Amino acid sequence: MVSIQTSDERGYRADTSALRYRTEALALAPRSLLIAGEWVEGESGRAFAIDDPSSGGPVQLIADATPSDAMNALQSAHEAMGDMRRLTPRDRACVLRTAAGAIERASEPFAALIAMETGKPLAEAKCEVAAAVEYLEWFAEEAVRIDGRMSPAAYGGVRHLIARKAIGPTLVVSPWNFPLAVAARGVAPALAAGCSVVLRPSNLAPLSASAFARVLSESGVPSGAINFVASTDDHCTDPLLTDPRLRKLTFTGSTTVGRDLLRLAATRMLRVTAELGGQAPFIVFADADLDLAVEGAVIAKTRNGGQACTAANTFLVERDIAEEFTRRLADRLAALQIGPGLDSGVDMGPMISERHRERLDGILSNAIALGATVALNGGSQSGPGYYFSPCLLTDVPAQARVLNEEIFGPIAAVQTFTREKDAVILANSTNQGLAGYVYTSNLGRAMRVAESLEVGMVGINQPRVSFAETPFGGVKQSGYGRSGGTEGLDEYLDVQTVAVRSPAESPGRQWDGNGDWR
Numbered sequence: 001m002v003s004i005q006t007s008d009e010r011g012y013r014a015d016t017s018a019l020r021y022r023t024e025a026l027a028l029a030p031r032s033l034l035i036a037g038e039w040v041e042g043e044s045g046r047a048f049a050i051d052d053p054s055s056g057g058p059v060q061l062i063a064d065a066t067p068s069d070a071m072n073a074l075q076s077a078h079e080a081m082g083d084m085r086r087l088t089p090r091d092r093a094c095v096l097r098t099a100a101g102a103i104e105r106a107s108e109p110f111a112a113l114i115a116m117e118t119g120k121p122l123a124e125a126k127c128e129v130a131a132a133v134e135y136l137e138w139f140a141e142e143a144v145r146i147d148g149r150m151s152p153a154a155y156g157g158v159r160h161l162i163a164r165k166a167i168g169p170t171l172v173v174s175p176w177n178f179p180l181a182v183a184a185r186g187v188a189p190a191l192a193a194g195c196s197v198v199l200r201p202s203n204l205a206p207l208s209a210s211a212f213a214r215v216l217s218e219s220g221v222p223s224g225a226i227n228f229v230a231s232t233d234d235h236c237t238d239p240l241l242t243d244p245r246l247r248k249l250t251f252t253g254s255t256t257v258g259r260d261l262l263r264l265a266a267t268r269m270l271r272v273t274a275e276l277g278g279q280a281p282f283i284v285f286a287d288a289d290l291d292l293a294v295e296g297a298v299i300a301k302t303r304n305g306g307q308a309c310t311a312a313n314t315f316l317v318e319r320d321i322a323e324e325f326t327r328r329l330a331d332r333l334a335a336l337q338i339g340p341g342l343d344s345g346v347d348m349g350p351m352i353s354e355r356h357r358e359r360l361d362g363i364l365s366n367a368i369a370l371g372a373t374v375a376l377n378g379g380s381q382s383g384p385g386y387y388f389s390p391c392l393l394t395d396v397p398a399q400a401r402v403l404n405e406e407i408f409g410p411i412a413a414v415q416t417f418t419r420e421k422d423a424v425i426l427a428n429s430t431n432q433g434l435a436g437y438v439y440t441s442n443l444g445r446a447m448r449v450a451e452s453l454e455v456g457m458v459g460i461n462q463p464r465v466s467f468a469e470t471p472f473g474g475v476k477q478s479g480y481g482r483s484g485g486t487e488g489l490d491e492y493l494d495v496q497t498v499a500v501r502s503p504a505e506s507p508g509r510q511w512d513g514n515g516d517w518r
Contacts (some may be wrong), residue, residue, distance in 0.1 A: 013186030025112035028211035032063045036076040042069045048232050053119035053350040054340035054385045062206055064231040070237045074226035075197035077169040078245040084194050092192055093143040098219040100136035115341030117205040119349035120304050122341055124274045132184035138468040142489045143192035161498040168247030171240050171382055175253050176202035176352055177307045183209045186250040193492035196225040200237045204229035207480030216386035241265050247289055255477050273491045275473055275480030276408040278434030281427035282312035286320045288439035294328045300437055302464040305348050306410040310435040310465055313407055316423050319416045326414050330376040333390040352388040357386045360409040363401045372396040428454045434474035435465045
């Protein structure tokens, strides 16, 4: 049976070091909006509470932005583009490195802040802080590598100058599940490219993004070039998408919300990077190192409580080892310690909200009602907080929701296969394609299957696919565009061609428009 830890006073029974940083963590995050270089309360003067998923109680209040506030932030970003253009690539790199250093020095309180607003274990929160630092450092390095080229025209007489320039004011909409790392993944390349930014976080976990905006504003970003608006109004920043001053949208979130934003963006042909949902297959062949595969399965399934777009959705296991794999996975999931993120020894925290937990209950009930076998019983737990213990299903009917939706929680479903091509067919049978995982000792098979998977990223014998130095993104309805890597910077740059005729050279052959060269 999965062990659930509970505690008094909103779930806080943290170790001494975590408690020591709690007050300092809350002090990191301003409770206001950052617009035009000033922290302001917003036009409405209203504020909303951020709940602690570990207890359901409030953590802190933060100003509630209106669409008018968001438009003021866009105006600020628009006006700041002149200052951004005057920054040299080395200046922009210095700003990002300064911010990275500030966050790294405050890594403990930043991690505590993430743990408080998301419920994730402190150890995972520290990994997220490290990832944010990596994104800042990586794009600091890339800022000085924005190159172009010069080439002669094919028929002479002209020199082509190919330049890449900052696209302009950018709206970065970041999610609640990785509130610091994903914000950094969107903002860092924008600043590296020379773009100004409006950062809009999820209203479920905006504190880390608020602290991030503060660090950037104190690290040399020109006044008004980084703006922060948090809001309970789902449509707060929608007007920006139809405003000609906005030149770029970066969105990370659900496919449903992504479609709505893309419809608005399409009215202006706005450049968009969209990282949407995923239903990652986790394929285990009979020749795999089973210990490695089970350990990888636990990480891929329960990272951030399964609330990750790259989380393993369905486990496709070769029939000969399916029973053994299922038994081992059930044992490992049952051994996880679940409790408040700031408690010591916790492996998995709560779900982000009661609404989300109720959705998981519905997915689990649907599978059981259709005849799925329960290999590990779990689900919602009584008491304070939004806890949902892991559960493992086998013999799941094809029509069950658990096989056809992004789960976004610790429900694992095992399906079996006998032939490699059947595993690939099952893996590709979803309309999403963000990540996939393959476990086998046969390198040829690993590469063959990886190339056959309709996903943007594949992990072979390891459960991580996200790195600052590599492109992150998916195919099909998992979105388009890439974050991270050299490709991540390209998303924030326009390409311009300048054709220069040299009077010292022959003009070369010219097309007369009537089908002849002269």
